[in-house]
Amino acid sequence: MSERSFIQDRLVPVGSILLVILIAWYVAAYSMNAPFQRDFDRRAGETRTSVEFLMKTMSQPKPTMPAPHQVASNLWKNTFTVKPWSKRSLVYHSWITLSATLLGFAMGTALGVVIAIGIVHIPALDRSFLPWIIASQTIPILAIAPMIIVLLSAIGVTGLLPKALISTYLSFFPVAVGMVKGLRSPDVLHLDLMRTYSATKLQTLWKLRIPASVPFFFTSMKVAIAASLIGAIVGELPTGAVAGIGSKLLAGSYYSQTVDIFAALIAGSVVAILLVTAVDVVGRFVNARMGAKTQ
Amino acid sequence: MSVFRPNWQALMSLLATLYSLTGMPFTESMSSASSLTVVAILAAGALFSMLRLSFAVETAVLTLSSFGAAALLISGLADGFGTATQGYFAALAAAWLLGWRLVTVLSGDGSQSSAISVIVPALFGIWVVILWECIVRGAGVPFVLLPPPSAIGLRITTSTSILAADFRQTVLKAVLFGYVVGSLTGFLVAILADRFRFFANGLLPIGNMVSALPMIGIAPIMVIWFGFDWQSKAAVVIVMTFFPMLVNTLAGLAATGDMERDLMRTYGATHWQVLLKLRLQAAMPFIFNALKINSTLALIGAIVAEFFGTPIVGMGFRISTEVGRMNLDMVWAEIAMAAIVGSLFYGALALLERSVTFWHPSYRR
Numbered sequence: 001m002s003e004r005s006f007i008q009d010r011l012v013p014v015g016s017i018l019l020v021i022l023i024a025w026y027v028a029a030y031s032m033n034a035p036f037q038r039d040f041d042r043r044a045g046e047t048r049t050s051v052e053f054l055m056k057t058m059s060q061p062k063p064t065m066p067a068p069h070q071v072a073s074n075l076w077k078n079t080f081t082v083k084p085w086s087k088r089s090l091v092y093h094s095w096i097t098l099s100a101t102l103l104g105f106a107m108g109t110a111l112g113v114v115i116a117i118g119i120v121h122i123p124a125l126d127r128s129f130l131p132w133i134i135a136s137q138t139i140p141i142l143a144i145a146p147m148i149i150v151l152l153s154a155i156g157v158t159g160l161l162p163k164a165l166i167s168t169y170l171s172f173f174p175v176a177v178g179m180v181k182g183l184r185s186p187d188v189l190h191l192d193l194m195r196t197y198s199a200t201k202l203q204t205l206w207k208l209r210i211p212a213s214v215p216f217f218f219t220s221m222k223v224a225i226a227a228s229l230i231g232a233i234v235g236e237l238p239t240g241a242v243a244g245i246g247s248k249l250l251a252g253s254y255y256s257q258t259v260d261i262f263a264a265l266i267a268g269s270v271v272a273i274l275l276v277t278a279v280d281v282v283g284r285f286v287n288a289r290m291g292a293k294t295q
Numbered sequence: 296m297s298v299f300r301p302n303w304q305a306l307m308s309l310l311a312t313l314y315s316l317t318g319m320p321f322t323e324s325m326s327s328a329s330s331l332t333v334v335a336i337l338a339a340g341a342l343f344s345m346l347r348l349s350f351a352v353e354t355a356v357l358t359l360s361s362f363g364a365a366a367l368l369i370s371g372l373a374d375g376f377g378t379a380t381q382g383y384f385a386a387l388a389a390a391w392l393l394g395w396r397l398v399t400v401l402s403g404d405g406s407q408s409s410a411i412s413v414i415v416p417a418l419f420g421i422w423v424v425i426l427w428e429c430i431v432r433g434a435g436v437p438f439v440l441l442p443p444p445s446a447i448g449l450r451i452t453t454s455t456s457i458l459a460a461d462f463r464q465t466v467l468k469a470v471l472f473g474y475v476v477g478s479l480t481g482f483l484v485a486i487l488a489d490r491f492r493f494f495a496n497g498l499l500p501i502g503n504m505v506s507a508l509p510m511i512g513i514a515p516i517m518v519i520w521f522g523f524d525w526q527s528k529a530a531v532v533i534v535m536t537f538f539p540m541l542v543n544t545l546a547g548l549a550a551t552g553d554m555e556r557d558l559m560r561t562y563g564a565t566h567w568q569v570l571l572k573l574r575l576q577a578a579m580p581f582i583f584n585a586l587k588i589n590s591t592l593a594l595i596g597a598i599v600a601e602f603f604g605t606p607i608v609g610m611g612f613r614i615s616t617e618v619g620r621m622n623l624d625m626v627w628a629e630i631a632m633a634a635i636v637g638s639l640f641y642g643a644l645a646l647l648e649r650s651v652t653f654w655h656p657s658y659r660r
Contacts (some may be wrong), residue, residue, distance in 0.1 A: 032520075040646035063521065118386040124395065126403035135638055140512075142595045146602070147626055150618050151440060220548070233509050237602055245512070253515030253603050265512045272605030277506050 025068050026058075032065040033057040066259040075262040087243070088269045089205035096244040097232050098271055100160050104167020105228040109221060111168060112175025119176075120183045120209070121201065130180070137173050142166075145234045159261070163235035163244075170231040179218025182213025214290060219282030227277045233268060300347045304396035305401070307339040311389035318382020321368070322375030322433070323521045329367060330382075336364045344396055361393035365425050377435020387429050394422050417509045430536060444625040448625040457613070457625075458632055465610040466636055469597040470526040473532025478589055481540025482582070488541075489548045490566070502542040510535050514600040533598040536589040543585035547578025556597055580655055584646040589641045594633060 025188050033234050041048060048056065058067040064073075073091065084091040115133070119126045145166045152162040194204045236246025245268045252261035312334055315321075320330045340360020344353055368387055372379070402415050423442050430436070431443040438446070451458065488495040514531050521527035551574050559569045601611025610629050617625040 009496050010500065013495075014500050015491050015497075017494075017497035017501060124399045124402050124415075127415040128398050129416075131412075131416035132419060135592060135634075142599055144614075144626075144630055146615055147618050147623070147630075154440065222507075226509075230509045230511055234511060234599055237599070245509075247513055249515050250603070253518060256519055257515060258519060261512075261515050265509075265516075268512055269508045272502065272508050 018114035020033055020163060022068060025065075029063065029065045030054060030057050030065040034062055035065045036064065048229070052097040062256050063258055066262050068220065070259050071262040071266065074259045075266060078263060090248075090263065093243055093248050093264070094267050094271050097246065097268070099234040100163035100235065100244070100274075101167055101225070101229045101271075101275070102159060104231060105171050107164065107216040108171030108224060108228060109175050109245050112181055112220075113217075115172065115176045116179030116183055117205065119180050121205075126134075126185070133173060133176055142170075142231070144233050145231070146237070149235060164234050166235040167228040167231035169226040174220040174227065174265040175217070178216045178223075182216025182220075182240050183209045185216065186212045211290065213286060215283075218279060218286070221277050221283070222276055224232070226272055226277055229268070229272050299345060301345050302399075303394065303455065304392045304399065305341040305344045308337065308389040308392035308396070311385045311392065312337040312341065315382040315385035315389065318380030318385065321370050321380055321383035321386060321548065323378040324373055324490070325371035329371065330386075331365045333364050333371075333386050336360050337386060337393065338585025340364070341389070341397075344393070344400075349609070350400070354397065357393055357397040357400065361390050361397060363456045364390040364393075368429055369425070372429065372432045376432055376518040379429075379433030383433055384430075387426070387433075390656065391426065393424060394418065396476075412635075431573035439621045439623055442627060445629040446624045450628045451631065454625065458628060459611045460608050461613050461629065462632065462636070464525060464606075464608045465528070465552060465597050465601065466594075467544050468533060469600075469609075470593045472595040473529035473597065474536055474589060476529070477536030477593075478586060479532035481585070482544050484537075485541050485544035486570070488545060489570075498541065498547055501637035502538050506542055507536045510538070511596060512600050514596070515603045517600065518603045523606055525609075528597045528605075528609075532593045532596045533594045535596040538581075539588045539592065540585040543588075544578060545582045548574050550574075550581065551577045574588040578650075579652045583652065587641060587648075588642050590644060591637060594637055600631065 012037075034053075034057050035051065037060065040055075057063075059070070078088055078090045081095070082089045086092060115129075119130055135174060148166060149162045152158070152165070183205075190208055190212075191204070194208055199207070231242070233246040233249070236244040237250055244260075245264050247268075248264035249261055252258070315334060315337075320327045321333070337360060341355055343356045348356070359436075364386065368383065368390065372382075397416055399419055401411055401418075401554075423605045428443045428445060431441055479602075484498075488498050511531070513534055514527075517527040517530040521530050548570075555573055555577075556569065559573055564572070598611035598614070602615050606613040610633060613629050614626050615625070617629075
């Protein structure tokens, strides 16, 4: 993609849509906060000019819809002006969530790869287990997140691991399904070639199936890491977790601190974007080193 | 050709059966005679399955021996909660190995008959339930940790009215409304965006990015905006289902080849004719993909949103309060209902997809 077409096809359209969203956000903030402000002013017996009134709707302490700049200043304050390890810092909360996400993602990916290798090599497992893996994802597994947390804390497992287990459950599925596809992606011709070399199953796996599955691996890991983050956040919702993005959301909803909720949401989104981008970059690098064709 | 054909599952099963003789009787409520019956059934099944028998006979022998032994083992737990010996678990393992052998025999010949592809996963599911029941009750796992499936089944049958009320509140009101509105708006916006190239160029990267975000986090905001009742849950579902539909429909509309479009141009077709007769048809697999993704997301969104505040009815509400009251059988009953609803929803979509996109290579025979 040349420089000019990148600006024309990407930057300008995306930028203008984002601008429209920003303007719509301000309009929504005004119209959703106005009834409360009008009521408030009437009781206080104040009359304001329309400009004054507009400014007031944008600076309520607990607005129905916080204005973008309120969220931005909250983000700025809680990210850069407080120490990163203080309990008020979003960096601290993001780190707690991130660590559970990464642990769960690592376990989920490992589990997914093991299951995929098993399914590809054992026909009975393929027949009996694969349908259940797919069915397991049609059930809203996040629903049992609070139960897993309570159960594990009942038998003395607390802290990072319960949240990570929920992330594991959510992230193993895309990896398992993607890897089954990937490990089966080599041509029959290539598999036959390995047979003529009288390669063992292990050699075929290591020298043909696994290299062939790398692109599938990274594609499914991008889905898995986003799911893993959602698992970690939901894992922090129940039982009064004290730290993490999920607990910020819950605390914000208890005290109607909408600005805090939005800030936590944006912090979570930033973490999600960073994670997906990181997997993407590593995937591109590995694919390039393995000699994949680039578009 | 020898009549004897050993296989490792049967050999292991035989070993486990022999070992189970060390723990007689299996449970406090099980007599030695019935324990020995189990051993005899298992040993006979293992020995017969090592003979060179016809497919039908071997299947019948394995089915009878593995499930017969399992049935006796379950009934032996009637008054023997937590009293199972190591011999009991060895016999259970032996029965399970025969079950595995049965699955191997059934899936062994590699034919893709549709009956086998239903029976084999069903056997796997039945064995998971049998092992769960026997291990939980045999080893005496506390009820608050993991209730046995029989208790969950009992709870489902005794509290159907509560489950039905929760189903109405969560699925029929929040999920269905949110799912239909969210998917439909996503679809319509995609059609509009497709008409104006600039719009599509801007929306696609944003939509892709938003799909990766933890959108579930908007639940508390929606509860503050729309109140505790189902409207706030429906709003969460709408937001969660909108973006997958948008992104997938846009991708699907771009899926037609130049040849087909050129053909439509030579017919002098208008934009809407091309859309209706060619591009929407080609986009159907993508749209169904989004519908399937959304079916799961919608249930998750509604249930999780209920954790943030709800009237005293609903699946998410029931799960979070019954966990607090340690009524785990009720929680599992709700989960079972969610699983059944989710699977039926998904299955219905898959059937519909098959009839709409019958032309797609993945359904050709």
